[in-house]
Amino acid sequence: MPTPRQDIFYLHLLRCIAAIAVIAIHVLGPFRFLYGEIPFDAWFSAVGINALSRWAVPIFMMISGALLLSSNKPFDARHYLKRRLGKVVIPFVAWSLIYAGISGALANDPQITVQAIVDAPANPTWYHLWFFYDFIPLYFVIPLLAPLLKAMNEEQIKILLAGWLTLTCMHFLKVPSFLREPLVLFIGYLVLGWYLFNRDNRSQLPLWLGLGISAAVINLLGSYWASDHKGAYSALFMGYKSINTVVIGAMLFVLAQSYAERLGAALRRIVTSISTYSLGIYLIHPLLLIPIRSAIERDYAQFGHPAVAIPALTLLTLVVAWALTALLARLPIVRQLVP
Structure with missing residues (x-):
C-alpha cells in the first residue's frame, strides 16, 4: 500500500495537469x-479542447480521496477542522467577498456587490467558485467514509464502485432517483481515487487507455452531434458527473501512476511547484481572464485561430497566476488566501 504522503510525485503531476x-x-x-456565429473549425477547436479537459475537477476530488481516505493517523476532529477544512473554507469565504467586490466594481454599481454577497449562500460570486459548494461538504463525509472503506474487502469495494458507476449512467440518462445528488455522485470520485491509489494498476493500463481514449472520442464526436442537433452549444457529454468523465479521469490517474517517475528532474520541480500552488492558481486565474474573455467576446479573431490561441493564453495565464500565487504565499496573513 502506498504511503499517504502529500509529496508522491504522480499526485503532483495530476494536480498540475488538472x-x-x-x-x-x-x-x-x-x-x-x-456556435453558428464563427467558422466551424474555430468553434470546434475550442469545444474540442473543452471536451478533452472535463476531467480536471474530478481529478482534484480523486486526489483528495487518495490522500485523506488513506491516512492511518488517529482522527482528531479539532485538528481536522482547523488544518484540513479551514485550509479550504477560509480562502473560499475571502475570495467570495473579493469577487463580489470585483463584480460591483466592473459594473460600477456597489449594489451588485451587496446582492452578490446576499446571494452567496446559494450562488457563487464568480463562476469558478461553484467548485467549493460541492467540494467542502465532502470534507464532512471523509471522516465517516474512511473507517467504512478500511472495514470492507476488495470485492465489496468493487460492488460499491459498480453501484456508483451505475448511478452515473442513470444520471446521464436522467433516470429519476433520489441518489442523483451532487454530494453522492462526487463521493464516488473520492472512493475511486482511494481505490486506484492503493493498488498497483500498471497491468491494467492498456484497458484504461482503451476505455479512456474511447470516452474522449465520444466526448468529441458527441459534443459535435449534440450541438448540431440542438443548434447551439451542448454540454451533454461533458458533465463532471458523467460516466465518460469518470473513465477519462481514471485513465489519467493510472497513466500518471505508471509513468510520472520518468519525467526529468527539472520538469519534476516545475510540476511540483505548480501543484503546490494549485489552489491559489485556481482562485486567482479568473482575475487575469477578465480582460482576456472580454476581448474574445468583442473580437475573437484578434488572438488568432482558437487552436493556437487557447493553449497560448492558457500557458500565459498559468505562468502569471503561478507567479502571483507564489508571491502572495510569502506574505504574512495574505498567505492564508492561497494555501
Missing part, C-alpha cells in the same frame, strides 16, 4: 457559445 485544464476551460469559455 490546474492547467481548468484554466483552459475558462479561457475557451466565450468560444463555446459562438
Whole structure:
C-alpha cells in the first residue's frame, strides 16, 4: 500500500495537469457559445479542447480521496477542522467577498456587490467558485467514509464502485432517483481515487487507455452531434458527473501512476511547484481572464485561430497566476488566501 504522503510525485503531476485544464476551460469559455456565429473549425477547436479537459475537477476530488481516505493517523476532529477544512473554507469565504467586490466594481454599481454577497449562500460570486459548494461538504463525509472503506474487502469495494458507476449512467440518462445528488455522485470520485491509489494498476493500463481514449472520442464526436442537433452549444457529454468523465479521469490517474517517475528532474520541480500552488492558481486565474474573455467576446479573431490561441493564453495565464500565487504565499496573513 502506498504511503499517504502529500509529496508522491504522480499526485503532483495530476494536480498540475488538472490546474492547467481548468484554466483552459475558462479561457475557451466565450468560444463555446459562438456556435453558428464563427467558422466551424474555430468553434470546434475550442469545444474540442473543452471536451478533452472535463476531467480536471474530478481529478482534484480523486486526489483528495487518495490522500485523506488513506491516512492511518488517529482522527482528531479539532485538528481536522482547523488544518484540513479551514485550509479550504477560509480562502473560499475571502475570495467570495473579493469577487463580489470585483463584480460591483466592473459594473460600477456597489449594489451588485451587496446582492452578490446576499446571494452567496446559494450562488457563487464568480463562476469558478461553484467548485467549493460541492467540494467542502465532502470534507464532512471523509471522516465517516474512511473507517467504512478500511472495514470492507476488495470485492465489496468493487460492488460499491459498480453501484456508483451505475448511478452515473442513470444520471446521464436522467433516470429519476433520489441518489442523483451532487454530494453522492462526487463521493464516488473520492472512493475511486482511494481505490486506484492503493493498488498497483500498471497491468491494467492498456484497458484504461482503451476505455479512456474511447470516452474522449465520444466526448468529441458527441459534443459535435449534440450541438448540431440542438443548434447551439451542448454540454451533454461533458458533465463532471458523467460516466465518460469518470473513465477519462481514471485513465489519467493510472497513466500518471505508471509513468510520472520518468519525467526529468527539472520538469519534476516545475510540476511540483505548480501543484503546490494549485489552489491559489485556481482562485486567482479568473482575475487575469477578465480582460482576456472580454476581448474574445468583442473580437475573437484578434488572438488568432482558437487552436493556437487557447493553449497560448492558457500557458500565459498559468505562468502569471503561478507567479502571483507564489508571491502572495510569502506574505504574512495574505498567505492564508492561497494555501
